[in-house]
Amino acid sequence: MSAPLLRVRGLHKRFSVGGGFLARRAWLRAVDGVDLDVNSGETVGLVGESGCGKSTLGRTILRLIEADRGEISFEGQDVRAAGRRELRALRRRMQIVFQDPYASLNPRMRVGDAIGEGLGIHRIARGDARRRQVAELLETVGMRPEHASRYPHEFSGGQRQRIGIARALALRPSLIVADEPVSSLDVSIQAQILNLMLDLQKQLGVAYLFISHDLRVVKHMSDRVFVMYLGRVVEEAPSRDLYARPQHPYTESLLSAVPEPNPGGRRDRIQLSGDVPSPLAPPSGCPFHPRCPRVVERCRSETPALREIHPGHRSACHLAPL
Amino acid sequence: MTTRARGGYWHEVWRQMRSTRRAMWGLWIVASLAFVAVFADLIANEKPYYLELDGENYFPIATDYAVWLGFETWPKALVNADYRRLAERAERAVWPPIPYTATRVDITGETYAPPSREHWLGTDQLGRDVAAGMVHGVRVSLTIGLIVVAIQATLGILLGALAGFYAGWIDLVLSRFFELMLGIPTFFLIITVAAIFPPSIYLIMAILGLTGWVGIARFVRAEFFKVRAQEFVAAAQGLGGSHARVMLRHILPNAIAPVLVAMSFGVATAILTESGLSFLGIGVPQHLVTWGSILAVARSNTFAWWLAVFPGLAIFLTVTAYNLLGDGLRDALDPKLDVR
Numbered sequence: 001m002s003a004p005l006l007r008v009r010g011l012h013k014r015f016s017v018g019g020g021f022l023a024r025r026a027w028l029r030a031v032d033g034v035d036l037d038v039n040s041g042e043t044v045g046l047v048g049e050s051g052c053g054k055s056t057l058g059r060t061i062l063r064l065i066e067a068d069r070g071e072i073s074f075e076g077q078d079v080r081a082a083g084r085r086e087l088r089a090l091r092r093r094m095q096i097v098f099q100d101p102y103a104s105l106n107p108r109m110r111v112g113d114a115i116g117e118g119l120g121i122h123r124i125a126r127g128d129a130r131r132r133q134v135a136e137l138l139e140t141v142g143m144r145p146e147h148a149s150r151y152p153h154e155f156s157g158g159q160r161q162r163i164g165i166a167r168a169l170a171l172r173p174s175l176i177v178a179d180e181p182v183s184s185l186d187v188s189i190q191a192q193i194l195n196l197m198l199d200l201q202k203q204l205g206v207a208y209l210f211i212s213h214d215l216r217v218v219k220h221m222s223d224r225v226f227v228m229y230l231g232r233v234v235e236e237a238p239s240r241d242l243y244a245r246p247q248h249p250y251t252e253s254l255l256s257a258v259p260e261p262n263p264g265g266r267r268d269r270i271q272l273s274g275d276v277p278s279p280l281a282p283p284s285g286c287p288f289h290p291r292c293p294r295v296v297e298r299c300r301s302e303t304p305a306l307r308e309i310h311p312g313h314r315s316a317c318h319l320a321p322l
Numbered sequence: 323m324t325t326r327a328r329g330g331y332w333h334e335v336w337r338q339m340r341s342t343r344r345a346m347w348g349l350w351i352v353a354s355l356a357f358v359a360v361f362a363d364l365i366a367n368e369k370p371y372y373l374e375l376d377g378e379n380y381f382p383i384a385t386d387y388a389v390w391l392g393f394e395t396w397p398k399a400l401v402n403a404d405y406r407r408l409a410e411r412a413e414r415a416v417w418p419p420i421p422y423t424a425t426r427v428d429i430t431g432e433t434y435a436p437p438s439r440e441h442w443l444g445t446d447q448l449g450r451d452v453a454a455g456m457v458h459g460v461r462v463s464l465t466i467g468l469i470v471v472a473i474q475a476t477l478g479i480l481l482g483a484l485a486g487f488y489a490g491w492i493d494l495v496l497s498r499f500f501e502l503m504l505g506i507p508t509f510f511l512i513i514t515v516a517a518i519f520p521p522s523i524y525l526i527m528a529i530l531g532l533t534g535w536v537g538i539a540r541f542v543r544a545e546f547f548k549v550r551a552q553e554f555v556a557a558a559q560g561l562g563g564s565h566a567r568v569m570l571r572h573i574l575p576n577a578i579a580p581v582l583v584a585m586s587f588g589v590a591t592a593i594l595t596e597s598g599l600s601f602l603g604i605g606v607p608q609h610l611v612t613w614g615s616i617l618a619v620a621r622s623n624t625f626a627w628w629l630a631v632f633p634g635l636a637i638f639l640t641v642t643a644y645n646l647l648g649d650g651l652r653d654a655l656d657p658k659l660d661v662r
């Protein structure tokens with residue numbers, strides 16, 4: 001395989017929490033040494049509970065948040081070292097779709113202006129040419145060209161998410177970071193948006209980094225899946241493999257919590273005890289050990305590294321293969 | 323919030339405003355005052371609109387503007403003319419509703435004349451027509467209000483936006499600067515400056531403008547903090563938008579509403595301050611007739627009630643109108659206060 005489209009190595013990002021002039025600051029490790037690859041045209045799923053750092057990771061890749069340490073390279077270019085002009089050029093090729101379709105559109109801007117803004121910033125099209133492209137984009141995402149002259153508040157959540165996708169597509173990016181794109185939508189609308197995204201991928205060959213806490217959605221979308229826990233990747237596998245043979249107790253418990261459509265074939269649910277530990281004071285050893293049903297003595301002291309269990313399937317658990 | 327309004331946000335605000343009676347009163351009074359200020363020369367003027375003299379047609383007020391703009395020079399017959407005397411031997415003359423100028427001393431008339439048909443609102447200690455003074459006072463008051471607020475809004479929006487957008491140490495430094503500015507006692511500063519420099523209305527505008535922007539800056543800063551965290555701002559940055567673009571096109575339009583309210587209140591405050599200064603005779607040149615300076619004459623001549631009542635009412639009405647307008651704007655801009 002050729003070099004990946006996006007290559008992330010050892011990425012760290014911490015936020016300072018509280019702390020004032022004299023008070024001591026606490027540090028929240030949102031992203032704690034993540035490695036991640038996304039190949040051209042594929043969809044990589046990123047799952048984890050809320051607060052595990054998956055959104056931070058997505059935004060750090062686009063440099064909407066600056067990382068502390070680590071490498072990000074996109075199409076062979078060092079993202080973190082990019083200057084203002086280079087960064088602007090990079091942003092033409094990687095885009096983001098947000099979770100909240102209400103907050104992600106400027107309420108004072110007409111839909112057409114919002115979708116066409118990137119075309120203006122990068123001097124791709126102006127005037128009539130821009131209007132034509134905006135109309136095409138609206139049709140691509142299943143809306144009508146005349147919607148361009150309306151304001152966001154005139155649309156439903158699902159329609160707004162389509163607008164958000166059109167805005168991201170306007171620059172013909174090769175990667176779209178989709179940050180929980182359907183989490184705030186009704187289930188029936190979720191399916192429409194997900195299928196739209198899959199269709200667009202087939203048409204345009206765009207790669208997705210698909211961030212979600214919903215394992216079913218990730219399964220539907222992804223070729224490969226990364227599971228995050230407290231800022232770290234704990235398991236990485238091709239989608240089918242991960243769902244069939246999870247190799248980390250955390251993944252096992254997540255999978256067991258997915259509601260089953262047929263009650264007869266229900267597996268035993270693994271109930272996790274306790275809450276997610278505070279990322280301000282992560283546990284020693286394996287970050288998952290306080291809640292792990294399979295915990296052994298070694299987990300408390302020694303942090304497990306990601307190891308390849310099967311080809312393409314890596315897990316950060318001392319006990320793997322499970 | 324409704325989802326029907328096609329015209330967008332400002333359309334909705336206007337609908338909301340129209341349904342508030344107090345706000346509309348404020349708006350009407352403000353609009354009328356603006357009208358009077360713009361056309362003050364046509365309402366109160368010692369020159370006639372039209373004068374037919376020795377078979378010649380003259381338009382002295384129009385000529386006055388033309389001369390001021392440098393298009394014309396005064397015709398010989400009108401140089402240093404006393405129009406009242408000219409009118410006596412003129413074939414025809416058409417006068418403005420108030421045929422006096424604010425600063426014109428009516429030599430034939432009496433001083434401290436009570437309101438009459440000749441002088442609607444009476445005259446002052448020099449025999450100047452109070453009605454004319456009131457009309458030109460609108461101009462002074464509104465000019466001061468608007469220029470002061472324009473300076474305040476420019477500085478307040480600029481510095482507030484920088485503090486709110488960049489946060490961090492830039493915000494830390496700017497916020498301390500805001501606090502420092504709040505500590506400056508404006509009134510005493512004006513008194514001090516008035517003692518050093520010759521009285522000038524521009525100086526007062528500059529001082530009020532340069533010291534009074536902190537409120538607006540703090541509003542803008544808080545709004546920028548709030549709006550900046552929304553995802554559409556990140557989206558604009560993700561598209562490659564520059565800081566200036568993100569601030570001007572995305573954050574500012576969503577942060578401007580409270581500024582408009584503050585500006586409306588700011589006009590009222592500036593007018594009140596200027597009236598107070600004129601009343602005390604500080605900083606405003608003697609020859610300039612303002613509402614406050616008319617009031618000041620009444621202070622030592624309490625029998626001349628018209629010198630106190632009319633300017634007092636005018637100040638009250640104007641300040642109230644701007645406050646009502648600001649109040650109505652605040653309600654209209656706040657969707658949570660929708661009374662309907």
